[in-house]
Amino acid sequence: MKNELLKIGPFTVYGYGLMIAIGILAAYVTGEYRTKKRKLPYEHVFYLAIWCVLGGFIGAKLLYWVTEWENILKNPGFLGDTLTDGFVVFGGIIGGIFTAWIYCRVKQLPFIRFFDTLIPSVALAQGFGRIGCFLAGCCYGKETDSVFSVTFHESGFAPNGVALIPTQIYSSVLDFLHFFILLYFVKKWKKNDGQVTGLFFMLYSAGRFVLEYFRGDLERGSVGVLSTSQFIAIFMFIFGAVFFFVLSKKKAAVSDEMDTEEILKAALKNMF
Numbered sequence: 001m002k003n004e005l006l007k008i009g010p011f012t013v014y015g016y017g018l019m020i021a022i023g024i025l026a027a028y029v030t031g032e033y034r035t036k037k038r039k040l041p042y043e044h045v046f047y048l049a050i051w052c053v054l055g056g057f058i059g060a061k062l063l064y065w066v067t068e069w070e071n072i073l074k075n076p077g078f079l080g081d082t083l084t085d086g087f088v089v090f091g092g093i094i095g096g097i098f099t100a101w102i103y104c105r106v107k108q109l110p111f112i113r114f115f116d117t118l119i120p121s122v123a124l125a126q127g128f129g130r131i132g133c134f135l136a137g138c139c140y141g142k143e144t145d146s147v148f149s150v151t152f153h154e155s156g157f158a159p160n161g162v163a164l165i166p167t168q169i170y171s172s173v174l175d176f177l178h179f180f181i182l183l184y185f186v187k188k189w190k191k192n193d194g195q196v197t198g199l200f201f202m203l204y205s206a207g208r209f210v211l212e213y214f215r216g217d218l219e220r221g222s223v224g225v226l227s228t229s230q231f232i233a234i235f236m237f238i239f240g241a242v243f244f245f246v247l248s249k250k251k252a253a254v255s256d257e258m259d260t261e262e263i264l265k266a267a268l269k270n271m272f
Contacts, residue, residue, distance in 0.1 A: 002154055003136045015135030023128030024053060027121035034117050044109060048118070051103050052096040059095015060087035067221025067228050085138075089126070090208075090232045096122070116196040120182040123200065127175035134168035141165025142216040157217070165214045174207045192247040201240025205233035 006013040028049045035042040064086045071078045097115070104111035133139040137155025141164045149163040158164060181203065182196055190196060212227045221228040 003156075005135075016132035016138075019128045019132030019135065023125035023132075024049065026128060027118075027125035030124060031118045031121040034121070035114070038113070038117050040114060040117060041109065044103075044107060044114075045118070048100055048103055048114070051099045055099025056092035056096035057087075059098070060089060060092035062095070063088040063091025063228075066091075088229065090229055090236070093122075093204075110193075112193045112197070116193045119197055119200045120179050120186070123175050123178040123182060123204070126204075127172050127179065130168050130172035130175060134166065134172070138217070139168050139171070140216050141167035141214050159216075164216060167211055167214050167216075170214075171207075171211055174211075175204075178203045178207075194247045195244055198240045198242070198244030198247065201236050202244060205237040205240065209233040209237070 003015045004012055005015050005018065028045065031049070032042050032045045035045050061083075064082070065072060065079065067088065068078065068082070068086070100115065101111050103109075104114060130139070134150075137152045137158035140152070140155075140158035143159075143162055144165045145163065146165070148166070150166040150169075151163050152158045152160050154160065178200065182200060185199060186196060209230050212230045212233075215227070223231040226234075
């Protein structure tokens with residue numbers, strides 16, 4: 001694969017950046033459409049998108065540095081050397097959620113309702129983002145002799161000239177699948193706000209946990225026998241499962257006027 005797709009004079013169009021941009025645009029368009037459909041104040045979607053992208057970038061960067069703390073202690077210059085590369089998706093998800101929560105608190109918006117409405121668009125953006133990873137060669141898989149492999153020749157991340165498991169493509173397919181599953185769930189089975197969020201956490205964390213066994217970029221840190229992402233995925237899955245199944249109970253009714261804390265209290269109350 002080749003990350004440099006096009007050169008126009010002194011400007012270069014990189015596949016990774018292009019796919020990230022397409023993903024953000026697709027998420028914004030679908031998110032605004034679904035927000036209007038739910039009769040939420042859609043004018044906030046643009047600002048939410050900006051803050052979530054910023055928070056996601058910072059979160060993904062910080063979590064990467066956390067996994068590389070030993071290298072940072074040995075060489076503090078590592079921080080500057082990796083400023084534009086090296087990101088952990090889970091950190092991006094956490095950072096994006098946190099900034100969205102702050103924005104909704106400041107603007108007095110129903111965070112859970114907004115998040116439930118926009119989370120399918122997040123999965124859509126991730127799908128395009130993983131295509132960008134494929135073009136750049138990052139997030140690559142282990143070596144394989146399978147016919148379902150990819151060989152990079154000009155990658156600055158993956159080992160070149162070696163057949164690898166195309167984990168980026170598998171991740172992308174899963175992300176797009178999550179997008180459609182979430183939309184179908186909303187149409188057919190959703191009872192309360194918060195369920196879509198819980199389902200997304202379960203789907204993404206389960207898929208990520210399995211795919212980590214096939215990843216070949218091992219410099220992302222570990223916790224015992226698990227990668228950092230697998231360790232985080234366990235807690236994210238548990239949180240998502242509790243959120244989803246508690247709010248699936250008929251008696252855990254959630255009204256449109258309830259804020260985030262009230263919804264969480266309603267969920268916890270019906271756990272017992």
